[in-house]
Amino acid sequence: xxxxxxxxxxxxxxxxxxxxxxxxxxxxxxxxxxxxxxxxxxxxxxxxxxxxxxxxxxxxxxxxxxxxxxxxxxxxxxxxxxxxxxxxxxxxxxxxxxxxxxxxxxxxxxxxxxxxxxxxxxxxxxxxxxxxxxxxxxxxxxxxxxxxxxxxxxxxxxxxxxxxxxxxxxxxxxxxxxxxxxxxxxxxxxxxxxxxxxxxxxxxxxxxxxxxxxxxxxxxxxxxxxxxxxxxxxxxxxxxxxxxxxxxxxxxxxxxxxxxxxxxxxxxxxxxxxxxxxxxxxxxxxxxxxxxxxxxxxxxxxxxxxxxxxxxxxxxxxxxxxxxxxxxxxxxxxxxxxxxxxxxxxxxxxxxxxxxxxxxxxxxxxxx
Amino acid sequence: xxxxxxxxxxxxxxxxxxxxxxxxxxxxxxxxxxxxxxxxxxxxxxxxxxxxxxxxxxxxxxxxxxxxxxxxxxxxxxxxxxxxxxxxxxxxxxxxxxxxxxxxxxxxxxxxxxxxxxxxxxxxxxxxxxxxxxxxxxxxxxxxxxxxxxxxxxxxxxxxxxxxxxxxxxxxxxxxxxxxxxxxxxxxxxxxxxxxxxxxxxxxxxxxxxxxxxxxxxxxxxxxxxxxxxxxxxxxxxxxxxxxxxxxxxxxxxxxxxxxxxxxxxxxxxxxxxxxxxxxxxxxxxxxxxxxxxxxxxxxxxxxxxxxxxxxxxxxxxxxxxxxxxxxxxxxxxxxx
Amino acid sequence: xxxxxxxxxxxxxxxxxxxxxxxxxxxxxxxxxxxxxxxxxxxxxxxxxxxxxxxxxxxxxxxxxxxxxxxxxxxxxxxxx
Numbered sequence: 001x002x003x004x005x006x007x008x009x010x011x012x013x014x015x016x017x018x019x020x021x022x023x024x025x026x027x028x029x030x031x032x033x034x035x036x037x038x039x040x041x042x043x044x045x046x047x048x049x050x051x052x053x054x055x056x057x058x059x060x061x062x063x064x065x066x067x068x069x070x071x072x073x074x075x076x077x078x079x080x081x082x083x084x085x086x087x088x089x090x091x092x093x094x095x096x097x098x099x100x101x102x103x104x105x106x107x108x109x110x111x112x113x114x115x116x117x118x119x120x121x122x123x124x125x126x127x128x129x130x131x132x133x134x135x136x137x138x139x140x141x142x143x144x145x146x147x148x149x150x151x152x153x154x155x156x157x158x159x160x161x162x163x164x165x166x167x168x169x170x171x172x173x174x175x176x177x178x179x180x181x182x183x184x185x186x187x188x189x190x191x192x193x194x195x196x197x198x199x200x201x202x203x204x205x206x207x208x209x210x211x212x213x214x215x216x217x218x219x220x221x222x223x224x225x226x227x228x229x230x231x232x233x234x235x236x237x238x239x240x241x242x243x244x245x246x247x248x249x250x251x252x253x254x255x256x257x258x259x260x261x262x263x264x265x266x267x268x269x270x271x272x273x274x275x276x277x278x279x280x281x282x283x284x285x286x287x288x289x290x291x292x293x294x295x296x297x298x299x300x301x302x303x304x305x306x307x308x309x310x311x312x313x314x315x316x317x318x319x320x321x322x323x324x325x326x327x328x329x330x331x332x333x334x335x336x337x338x339x340x341x342x343x344x345x346x347x348x349x350x351x352x353x354x355x356x357x358x359x360x361x362x363x364x365x366x367x368x
Numbered sequence: 369x370x371x372x373x374x375x376x377x378x379x380x381x382x383x384x385x386x387x388x389x390x391x392x393x394x395x396x397x398x399x400x401x402x403x404x405x406x407x408x409x410x411x412x413x414x415x416x417x418x419x420x421x422x423x424x425x426x427x428x429x430x431x432x433x434x435x436x437x438x439x440x441x442x443x444x445x446x447x448x449x450x451x452x453x454x455x456x457x458x459x460x461x462x463x464x465x466x467x468x469x470x471x472x473x474x475x476x477x478x479x480x481x482x483x484x485x486x487x488x489x490x491x492x493x494x495x496x497x498x499x500x501x502x503x504x505x506x507x508x509x510x511x512x513x514x515x516x517x518x519x520x521x522x523x524x525x526x527x528x529x530x531x532x533x534x535x536x537x538x539x540x541x542x543x544x545x546x547x548x549x550x551x552x553x554x555x556x557x558x559x560x561x562x563x564x565x566x567x568x569x570x571x572x573x574x575x576x577x578x579x580x581x582x583x584x585x586x587x588x589x590x591x592x593x594x595x596x597x598x599x600x601x602x603x604x605x606x607x608x609x610x611x612x613x614x615x616x617x618x619x620x621x622x623x624x625x626x627x628x629x630x631x632x633x634x635x636x637x638x639x640x641x642x643x644x645x646x647x648x649x650x651x652x653x654x655x656x657x658x659x660x661x662x663x664x665x666x667x668x669x670x671x672x673x674x675x676x677x678x679x680x681x682x683x684x685x686x687x688x689x690x691x692x693x694x695x696x697x698x699x700x701x702x703x704x705x
Numbered sequence: 706x707x708x709x710x711x712x713x714x715x716x717x718x719x720x721x722x723x724x725x726x727x728x729x730x731x732x733x734x735x736x737x738x739x740x741x742x743x744x745x746x747x748x749x750x751x752x753x754x755x756x757x758x759x760x761x762x763x764x765x766x767x768x769x770x771x772x773x774x775x776x777x778x779x780x781x782x783x784x785x786x
Contacts, residue, residue: 144751144752362682
């Protein structure tokens with residue numbers, strides 16, 4: 001029993017909320033979750049099928065691994081191959097293919113690539129290997145970014161000169177805006193990312209109901225959290241309201257974690273970022289500030305040659321990431337593209353929509 | 369031994385090699401057949417033999433609840449037991465990295481002897497090679513095993529029938545988490561120990577109970593998820609598991625939450641999944657519980673027909689919904705998403 | 706990319722490090738983002754850092770609300786809301 005997790009998996013309470021959903025939900029609605037951890041939890045707990053048929057749960061661009069552009073992966077692979085480099089990264093990135101290769105393949109071919117659990121481990125590795133250049137591959141949303149920023153502050157304070165970060169970090173709200181501006185999907189609500197919101201708070205979503213009239217609920221990752229979030233969205237829709245609500249009050253506040261936000265802004269400044277499947281979204285990236293140039297792998301390895309980008313043909317990951325289609329709607333899904341030999345990143349990453357749907361969902365739902 | 373560490377000379381075949389064999393292996397493995405030191409062991413057998421082999425590489429070689437030696441004996445004993453055989457004879461072949469400490473070699477070898485003793489198997493033949501530093505990682509062990517088939521045993525992964533009960537001998541994920549807790553870069557502290565154990569006694573109890581056993585398998589690498597999927601595929605059936613009946617120790621659950629791992633895909637080294645005729649389910653569970661390694665045996669699911677011809681494993685989740693339980697793909701990596 | 710797991714602070718050490726217990730698994734966790742965390746508090750752990758101190762009262766409140774939601778569904782039509 002993991003406290004604060006098991007209580008939120010109670011089957012009687014889940015059944016109660018599902019009954020209530022049946023009662024209050026009168027019209028067809030589409031809600032999108034924009035966090036890969038939500039996608040996995042929804043699939044793993046069979047919630048996509050358990051909610052009433054008129055409620056469709058779509059998955060958005062919430063897997064930072066999946067939305068990492070090929071060019072960024074290619075650049076990382078090129079840096080990993082430089083002399084005296086130890087590349088450190090979270091386990092999630094290891095198998096994801098770029099244009100020609102993946103970190104897993106490069107590791108087998110001789111690059112020194114190591115999985116860390118925390119950025120603290122990467123800084124320690126740099127301290128323990130002063131003759132090596134330790135590069136951390138910084139991928140992730142606002143939940144992870146403060147810890148990467150902290151590692152740079154820590155390295156500076158401890159004079160760890162051989163540590164650097166390649167930042168391909170992204171921020172979530174501009175991507176939600178970009179999706180809405182594309183106008184490809186009609187959404188009746190957003191299930192906002194719980195742990196991103198721990199850091200940023202609920203305020204950054206205010207523009208969504210205000211400018212687009214779409215309800216938002218921030219919620220956690222346990223089945224009851226998600227069902228509660230869905231119910232709150234349905235109730236907003238039924239009442240004809242659109243506002244930001246918080247179903248994750250045990251961890252999320254209006255303003256988020258101010259120290260974490262300050263740490264991000266101390267080290268990073270906003271920049272444009274290239275999202276796989278969506279393209280360049282202005283202001284959705286985070287670049288390392290000039291003040292910390294010594295720790296910026298993008299600057300330190302600027303001269304490293306990266307081969308031209310090649311995109312995977314026939315793969316509809318882009319449409320999956322934008323919520324335009326369900327993974328099942330892609331002709332490759334479950335046939336040419338399965339976790340054993342994935343074609344697109346959404347099938348590679350553990351929290352990619354395609355992998356989550358393939359691994360867990362019993363009854364496919366199509367026609368997003 | 370006069371030396372502290374294994375040298376390349378210990379693998380030369382000369383006097384130094386003999387000293388290694390005499391002072392380590394022969395001293396610890398005191399079997400009369402092995403003592404003859406012939407090129408092959410000549411042993412009494414039966415009409416139907418079961419024969420298996422497996423190589424063991426584990427990092428670190430000592431982990432909470434076991435070590436590479438115990439693993440090498442238990443793994444082979446268990447493989448033989450799962451086929452319905454009574455394990456009898458084991459071979460032990462070592463690939464040792466130059467510089468390996470004798471103190472550690474003793475620990476490994478003594479642990480093997482203790483496990484073999486407990487399982488009632490004889491280590492009757494063996495081999496040693498020493499390789500240059502860097503050509504192996506400390507020590508690799510291969511064991512092969514021979515067992516005598518129980519008359520009438522028809523136990524196979526293809527034998528599942530709709531209606532059968534699916535039983536597991538205890539909690540899942542203990543071995544994988546115990547080993548992972550000691551890995552470099554992932555250090556966390558936990559009291560969890562590997563479940564590494566010889567299961568021949570437990571299996572004998574189940575078969576001797578008279579229960580109609582259709583399939584047995586130890587869910588090692590790939591965990592319970594892989595074993596159940598192999599069963600489903602080879603028998604062309606649906607295996608329906610009830611998550612609320614599957615036991616996961618608190619610490620294993622905590623470690624898996626933290627590292628983003630699925631306990632169903634984490635390795636076990638002392639558990640068996642048994643599929644038995646429904647009517648014999650309680651009898652089989654009771655028999656397992658007579659073994660110290662089966663105290664928490666329980667029924668976790670049933671076998672059903674695959675209506676659309678698609679074999680699969682389904683899981684009724686703790687919240688009462690149903691999902692697919694898929695096999696592990698590739699290497700299990702800690703993740704943060 | 707947001708796996709987070711709640712754990713209990715069991716010791717606060719030097720250099721912003723705390724020992725956190727996640728159902729029997731103990732790991733070192735950075736407290737830089739939650740300097741207010743003290744022994745006995747539950748924190749959300751993400752990649753070896755505490756990202757927030759769990760608000761126990763809110764957790765209990767949410768569970769109570771969830772129970773009421775389910776119970777409300779049992780009422781005959783017209784009595785909901």
